[in-house]
Amino acid sequence: MQETRIVLRNVGKYNPASVGEFRALGGYSGLQKALSLDPAAIIEEVKASGLRGRGGAAFPTGTKWSFVYGTAADQKYIVCNADEGEPATNKDRVIMAGDPHSLIEGMAIAGYAVGASEGYIYLRFEYPYIMPVLESAINDARNAGFLGKHIFGSDFSFDIKVVSGGGAYVCGEETALLESIEGKRGEPRYKPPYPGVSGLYGKPTVINNVETLVNVPVIINNGAAWYRSFGVEDCSGTKVFTLSGNLVNRGVYEFPKGVNLRDLIFEVGGGCPNGRKLLGVQTGGGSGSIINGDMLDISMDVESCEAAGATFGAGDIMVFDDSNDVLEIVENLMEFFAHESCGKCTPCREGNYRLLQLIRKIRKGSGTMADLDTLQELSETMMDCSLCGLGQASPTPVVSTLKNFRNVYLEAIERGRN
Amino acid sequence: MQNQCSASSVDSTQIAAIAARYKNESDQLMRILFDVQKIASNAIPRDVAAVVSGVTGIPEANIYSFITFYAMFSTKPRGKYVVRMCKSAPCHVVGAAEVAAAIGDFLGIAPGQTTSDGLFTLEFCECIGLCDTSPAIMVNDSVYTDLTPQSAVDLMQAYQRGGVK
Numbered sequence: 001m002q003e004t005r006i007v008l009r010n011v012g013k014y015n016p017a018s019v020g021e022f023r024a025l026g027g028y029s030g031l032q033k034a035l036s037l038d039p040a041a042i043i044e045e046v047k048a049s050g051l052r053g054r055g056g057a058a059f060p061t062g063t064k065w066s067f068v069y070g071t072a073a074d075q076k077y078i079v080c081n082a083d084e085g086e087p088a089t090n091k092d093r094v095i096m097a098g099d100p101h102s103l104i105e106g107m108a109i110a111g112y113a114v115g116a117s118e119g120y121i122y123l124r125f126e127y128p129y130i131m132p133v134l135e136s137a138i139n140d141a142r143n144a145g146f147l148g149k150h151i152f153g154s155d156f157s158f159d160i161k162v163v164s165g166g167g168a169y170v171c172g173e174e175t176a177l178l179e180s181i182e183g184k185r186g187e188p189r190y191k192p193p194y195p196g197v198s199g200l201y202g203k204p205t206v207i208n209n210v211e212t213l214v215n216v217p218v219i220i221n222n223g224a225a226w227y228r229s230f231g232v233e234d235c236s237g238t239k240v241f242t243l244s245g246n247l248v249n250r251g252v253y254e255f256p257k258g259v260n261l262r263d264l265i266f267e268v269g270g271g272c273p274n275g276r277k278l279l280g281v282q283t284g285g286g287s288g289s290i291i292n293g294d295m296l297d298i299s300m301d302v303e304s305c306e307a308a309g310a311t312f313g314a315g316d317i318m319v320f321d322d323s324n325d326v327l328e329i330v331e332n333l334m335e336f337f338a339h340e341s342c343g344k345c346t347p348c349r350e351g352n353y354r355l356l357q358l359i360r361k362i363r364k365g366s367g368t369m370a371d372l373d374t375l376q377e378l379s380e381t382m383m384d385c386s387l388c389g390l391g392q393a394s395p396t397p398v399v400s401t402l403k404n405f406r407n408v409y410l411e412a413i414e415r416g417r418n
Numbered sequence: 419m420q421n422q423c424s425a426s427s428v429d430s431t432q433i434a435a436i437a438a439r440y441k442n443e444s445d446q447l448m449r450i451l452f453d454v455q456k457i458a459s460n461a462i463p464r465d466v467a468a469v470v471s472g473v474t475g476i477p478e479a480n481i482y483s484f485i486t487f488y489a490m491f492s493t494k495p496r497g498k499y500v501v502r503m504c505k506s507a508p509c510h511v512v513g514a515a516e517v518a519a520a521i522g523d524f525l526g527i528a529p530g531q532t533t534s535d536g537l538f539t540l541e542f543c544e545c546i547g548l549c550d551t552s553p554a555i556m557v558n559d560s561v562y563t564d565l566t567p568q569s570a571v572d573l574m575q576a577y578q579r580g581g582v583k
């Protein structure tokens with residue numbers, strides 16, 4: 001299967017340490033063109049392209065920008081969420097390591113569109129080797145006049161700082177991320193107000209994922225209609241998928257949205273190694289839905305995934321073969337969430353821990369049928385009542401396996417009875 | 419000896435010099451504390467935090483609150499090399515537990531412990547974003563991928579011999 005490389009268009013095509021090579025590939029021409037346009041027209045173009053956030057929430061990017069554009073303030077910010085912490089996701093690492101300049105260009109265009117002069121890249125701690133790549137690219141861009149004062153001789157000035165995360169998954173949540181930049185514990189804020197109105201240091205702030213921003217320069221250069229020619233009706237463009245787990249060809253691959261999941265797993269991923277059979281797939285990262293082998297004919301776009309009981313998320317596909325124990329994987333995931341819950345709200349702090357305890361109890365063979373009802377009820381409470389996306393999404397592995405691998409739970413309970 | 423932080427045996431003037439870069443820029447706190455941690459036995463124990471607090475004016479309690487929130491800081495001194503072994507699901511299903519066990523057996527310590535020569539501290543960590551080349555670990559700022567129990571032990575030996583920078 002042939003990839004469609006829009007986001008990864010430049011990865012491997014230039015030396016990230018050479019802004020000249022990037023320019024020769026047409027780099028910064030999107031920014032140059034944007035600066036000749038009216039900011040409102042740029043936002044309209046991004047809206048018309050149908051671009052949606054690639055970090056997992058799939059919020060329309062143009063709409064997000066329009067909130068910040070429409071809020072008057074002496075200072076606004078563009079924040080790039082490079083806190084790629086969702087287990088089974090490593091596509092932003094590949095993008096940043098190979099094409100830092102397209103990210104810088106996308107951020108500068110966003111800054112011009114909404115009226116922001118400062119940008120931040122919040123880079124997860126676990127990517128210390130990407131830090132120098134980004135910092136030297138920012139320096140090179142500044143020296144070449146693509147960042148800093150009077151970019152391309154215009155009135156527009158924009159600059160970017162890179163800050164490091166501290167190894168907290170919750171900081172991928174946008175308001176926790178802002179708290180962390182401000183030198184505080186990364187605990188999510190109550191919303192509203194939303195960051196578009198009151199974000200970093202209380203100023204209107206755009207927060208976009210790395211992949212989202214890298215789409216922007218080509219949308220400006222080639223237009224919304226061109227962009228919409230990729231993907232499906234409500235979900236345009238491509239997605240950079242991370243294929244991991246028990247697959248022959250693990251890696252990062254870009255396909256138009258709407259690509260079939262089975263094809264991704266078997267044609268691109270090469271299926272399971274060592275003659276093993278596929279047992280299940282976790283879609284959409286650690287907080288995504290776990291589906292069984294009968295459910296693989298899914299069009300990989302946000303709405304189709306949801307309708308099929310899968311999760312699109314950040315395009316994560318983690319395959320596990322029949323040498324694995326589904327409940328062991330669920331236990332592993334719940335250990336993760338019990339550890340990563342920030343503790344600010346009760347449903348998430350207590351809920352993840354109790355889910356973990358129950359899963360352990362069932363695995364040990366001391367579970368009862370009533371425990372299955374408790375798992376379901378507690379999960380629903382967490383989804384409804386948690387403060388942020390962490391606790392709202394973390395029960396997904398539990399509820400999806402209760403549905404798609406119910407026999408595994410029943411067998412564990414049965415085993416305990418005998 | 420008076421410029422010495424007792425618990426961490428680091429020169430407090432060096433720590434103060436790093437902290438002096440702070441200048442009320444709260445977005446720099448993370449970076450400063452990581453830089454401090456690098457020269458202070460891979461940790462920010464209380465006496466080190468006190469120096470940072472004295473220079474920046476940030477109350478010690480706030481520094482403690484900050485560093486205990488983020489998994490990559492420690493309040494207890496750690497070894498020269500912090501070995502972080504990913505145990506998240508995509509690593510787990512391709513043999514991360516076997517790799518972790520091999521490293522632990524070879525070094526003779528459990529996660530959370532430091533070898534008696536002060537060279538290695540072993541930790542479990544969550545996904546480090548190398549899922550498509552797992553099992554993966556970090557040793558300080560370096561990453562190692564596609565590990566087997568044997569290659570992981572070879573790597574530890576290389577660190578012991580000082581053959582890895």
Ligand code: FES
Pocket residue numbers: 087088089504505506507508509510544545546547548549552554
């Ligand atoms: S799960 Fe280990 S690196 Fe992602």
